[in-house]
Amino acid sequence: MYSLIRPILFRFSPEKAHHLTFGLLSNFLGSDFARKMVKQNLKVASPALRRTIAGLEFENPVGLAAGLDKDAKLTDELEALGFGFIEIGTLTPRPQAGNPQPRLFRLPTDQALINRMGFNNEGVEVAAQRLKQRKGKIIIGGNIGKNKDTPNENAVEDYLICFDALYEVVDYFVVNVSSPNTPNLRALQDKEPLKALLETLQQHNEQKPKAKPIFLKIAPDLTEGQLDDIVEIVLSTKIAGVVATNTTLSRENLQTSTSEVEKIGNGGLSGKPLTQHSTEIIRYLHQKSGGAFPIVGVGGVMTAQDALDKLAAGASLIQIYTGFIYKGPDLIREINQAILQQSQQKSPRS
Numbered sequence: 001m002y003s004l005i006r007p008i009l010f011r012f013s014p015e016k017a018h019h020l021t022f023g024l025l026s027n028f029l030g031s032d033f034a035r036k037m038v039k040q041n042l043k044v045a046s047p048a049l050r051r052t053i054a055g056l057e058f059e060n061p062v063g064l065a066a067g068l069d070k071d072a073k074l075t076d077e078l079e080a081l082g083f084g085f086i087e088i089g090t091l092t093p094r095p096q097a098g099n100p101q102p103r104l105f106r107l108p109t110d111q112a113l114i115n116r117m118g119f120n121n122e123g124v125e126v127a128a129q130r131l132k133q134r135k136g137k138i139i140i141g142g143n144i145g146k147n148k149d150t151p152n153e154n155a156v157e158d159y160l161i162c163f164d165a166l167y168e169v170v171d172y173f174v175v176n177v178s179s180p181n182t183p184n185l186r187a188l189q190d191k192e193p194l195k196a197l198l199e200t201l202q203q204h205n206e207q208k209p210k211a212k213p214i215f216l217k218i219a220p221d222l223t224e225g226q227l228d229d230i231v232e233i234v235l236s237t238k239i240a241g242v243v244a245t246n247t248t249l250s251r252e253n254l255q256t257s258t259s260e261v262e263k264i265g266n267g268g269l270s271g272k273p274l275t276q277h278s279t280e281i282i283r284y285l286h287q288k289s290g291g292a293f294p295i296v297g298v299g300g301v302m303t304a305q306d307a308l309d310k311l312a313a314g315a316s317l318i319q320i321y322t323g324f325i326y327k328g329p330d331l332i333r334e335i336n337q338a339i340l341q342q343s344q345q346k347s348p349r350s
Contacts, residue, residue: 002328014104014113018068025077032135035080042082042329044336048343049084053294053316054213054240056139056171060084062307062335065298065319066143066174066217070120072127072134079138081329082336087319088127089143090176093161095123096147099181105264107256111302112271113322114264115247116181119145124165131169142170143217148182155188156200163201172212175201175239178219178246180268186219191229198237213240220245220277220299227281231289241294242285243319245278271322275300279313286314302326304338311339 005024009017029035049060063085064078072088079086098120105114121127124144131140144162146155163173175198177188188194198216205211216239218230234242247268251261254273278299285295297315301307302323310318323331 002330006326006328010106010108013102014106015101018104022074025074029074029077029080035076039080039082042080042333044082044333044340046340048340049336051084051317054172054215056213058084058139058317060336061311061317061339062332063087063139063141063296063317063319064324065321066090066141066176067115067117067321068324070127071122072130072140075131075134075138075140076136079136082332083138085139085141085171085317087141087143087174088131088170089121089174090119090145090179091121091124091127091142091162091166092119092145092147093124093158093165094147095126096120103267105267107254107261107271109255110271110273111322111326112254112256112269112273113325114261114267114269116265116267118148118181119179124162128165128169131166139171140169141172141174141215142166143174143176145176145179145182146185152184152187152193156197159197159201160204163204167208167212170212172215172240173201174215174217174243176217176246178217180219180247180249180266189219189222189226191226191233194229195233195237198233198239202237202239215239215241215243215296217243217246218281220248220274220281221250222281224284227284228288231285231292234293235289239293241296241316243296243298244281244285244315245274245299247299248274248277250277270299271326272300272302275302275306279306279310282310282315283313301335302331304331304334307335308338308342 051058066087066089099118103116146158247270294316296317297310298319301320307318
């Protein structure tokens with residue numbers, strides 16, 4: 001079905017197509033009956049797909065990455081497509097419009113996207129209120145950031161505000177310090193400020209009635225030395241794990257012409273060009289840490305094999321975004337079927 005719809009959607013600008021898609025999902029999956037019927041057709045259900053990660057029970061390991069449903073508008077509808085979990089955000093304390101349009105671009109030849117959205121969202125309180133009204137039971141992650149005009153020295157306050165607003169309505173948190181589209185945000189990935197931020201959040205977390213898992217989302221542009229620091233910080237702060245990776249600033253090995261890429265300008269690149277590099281970062285973190293913490297693998301998951309490669313490299317869960325834009329809901333089912341088939345092949349014969 002999506003293969004028929006996609007050529008129509010791709011005639012529109014990427015951001016316009018996003019709003020059209022959300023409108024279609026809202027209209028067609030607005031009722032409990034419609035969601036139930038679609039879920040029966042798309043969902044791959046098996047005990048072999050279940051995962052227990054950071055104390056949370058996932059029905060399957062394929063999730064939606066942050067960025068698509070920033071404001072938690074369609075969690076029930078997206079759940080019906082077969083996801084095992086959904087990550088909302090990135091959310092900030094106050095609403096912000098993000099960067100000027102156009103700010104989202106397709107590179108079809110490369111099966112890639114470039115975005116410089118800039119944490120556009122309606123504010124954390126609006127998303128929290130929506131989540132209080134959702135009907136589904138799917139695991140929800142809250143991806144949190146800082147407002148653009150908040151200086152880095154005050155960033156922790158923004159993260160704490162978002163944490164408190166979402167604490168009752170999400171199952172886990174993701175600290176986003178790796179988006180390339182908020183000025184100076186990536187400076188928070190430096191060892192000392194990052195450690196201080198995560199220590200403060202974790203101390204605050206532990207004062208709650210029940211601590212929630214906190215993950216750190218990292219950029220794919222870190223050096224090995226910086227990745228070593230990430231491992232050390234995750235272990236010392238005792239956060240739950242890492243989401244690897246965000247979008248990249250690199251423009252290497254693209255088939256799209258240099259002139260076209262330069263015309264697009266700044267932004268984070270996602271999709272197929274990131275596939276291998278993201279997988280290698282997962283492998284490095286897993287080996288360096290001795291598998292001491294779970295890794296959520298995201299970045300260029302365009303096929304079921306891409307997902308299997310990330311799991312083999314050390315990922316515990318998988319997220320998709322650009323692959324979902326290009327391949328649609330079928331990709332969720334294909335990945336889960338491939339994982340299931342692989343698990344059955346590994347199981348000893350009775």
